[in-house]
Amino acid sequence: MPSYTPGVRIPTELYRPSLALLTDLYQLTMAYAYWKSGMEELQAAFHLFFRRNPFGGGFTIACGLEYAIDLIESLRFEADDLAYLAEVRGSDGGKLFDAAFLDHLASMRLACDVDAVPEGTVVFPLEPMVRVTGPIVHAQLVETPLLNLINFQSLVATKAARVVLAARGDPVLEFGLRRAQGFDGGLAASRAAWVGGCSGTSNVMAGRLFGIPVSGTHGHSWVMAFDDELSAFRAYADALPNNCIFLVDTYDTREGVRHAIQVGRELRARGHEMLGIRLDSGDLAWLSSEARKMLDE
Template identity: 70%
Template sequence: MAAGVTAGRPGGLGRIGTAIGCGVLPAGLYGVAQSFGLDPLPWSGDVVTRVVGPAGASVLLGAQLVETALLNLVNFATLIATKTARIVHAAAGGPVIEFGLRRAQGPDGGLTAARSAYVGGAVATSNVEAGRRFGIPVRGTHAHSWVLSFDTELEAFRAYADALPNNAVFLVDTYDTLTGVDHAIEVGRSLRERGHELAGIRLDSGDLAYLSRHARARLDAAGFERAQIIASNDLDEETIESLRDQDAAIDAWGVGTRLVTGYDQPALGGVYKLTA
């Protein structure tokens, strides 16, 4: 694959300027890059973009100066966007949320992964800084540490519902998952009495297919048919397909480590070649 930054998109090398704000490309290199033009080519499975430089002896130097920056911008981002697209396809319409900052390869890798996941079809990220920089919707739930900071799980859920009554999604597996579902239902009833609704629960461990089906049955029996069940815990396209084959009652997928690291393929071998 011959590399380019904006294959098939408007804006040309202006996207490199955006990269300066991410601390990826030295500002001095942007002036050199501006003297080049990108010629997007029809996708053939081989060449993505042709980078055309100015005539004269400086063309080689200029082309070499932008090579590393272009490949750095394209390769990892393409890898993660592609991985996300596979996960989104496996989810078959269920929303996919990027949850991977804690496991990403550094802060800059986490930002690039969040943006690339959004390009690949994820609907949101848990990375608040990525949301601020790139305008990506931000979603998330409380952590297990929130529950552990209270004397009881029920007390933790009540405090969270008081803080976020319009977006109460409870992580129910800190202790016993199905007991956690019952506690979420109890707090959900209290929310409903105050004019709010239980937004959902999150499952983060155990047999997700079994637990999701039983959680769905309990939520529906209690009148919370619209409460969503979000699953996480080392998910990727293969585990999501397996869970769907097991009739898991999961509405949305929080995917982290195996998405942002390109888990099964750690590098994309895009290349940049010089021709006359």
């Protein structure tokens, strides 16, 4: 692989206070063309909507508005942003943007009105979720970040709501951080799952930032660190008798359920309750049914 030295330390310096450049270049080139044409104050209305419900379902859960409002209220082009844009080149090698336009961006303060459905609202195709009205340059510059924030978080919130409905009143915990699209995607997804109805998250940072209850089990590595599974479950119960959800599929899943039941009875004798078991692999539908029968005996 060719060596590469990034211009910033990732992720420490990537997510700076300014997110003005979190957009597509064509939003900036359109803004520049509006400005050069004397149209920057033209009043415009942008509507954010979608054409089809995700997952072939019958509804969508609106989410991402809090992120969007925060971005709109704080959006500013800082000196570093403008210095970067000053060096962007066109196809002829010349600078893409005039210095006067960059000065315009430096002094710009968004003057848009934003109307939106509240987060957690059930919405349907072709109806506006967000409406942005104001000078066309201002509205144009927030189109891409609004689509990014609303689309992704509404997708996650909708999936969470479908799972919660399928659970029929049983609590659903979100555990997606390790497979999320980066740490920012992980935080946004944890929050969106909470909006969609999940009762907790494994994401400790999301718990701290958003006030979501945190919950968790243990990993396969915990079980493998002991001579046998039963010893691993007992050691975990000794350490955390008030937080026992046992991961039962490290070796033989049905045997793991039996071991969890055994330790659960030992916990009950000590005045504690096993909270449940976790299945992580195999035929989850069949194993869930079999585990439920064993736990109910």
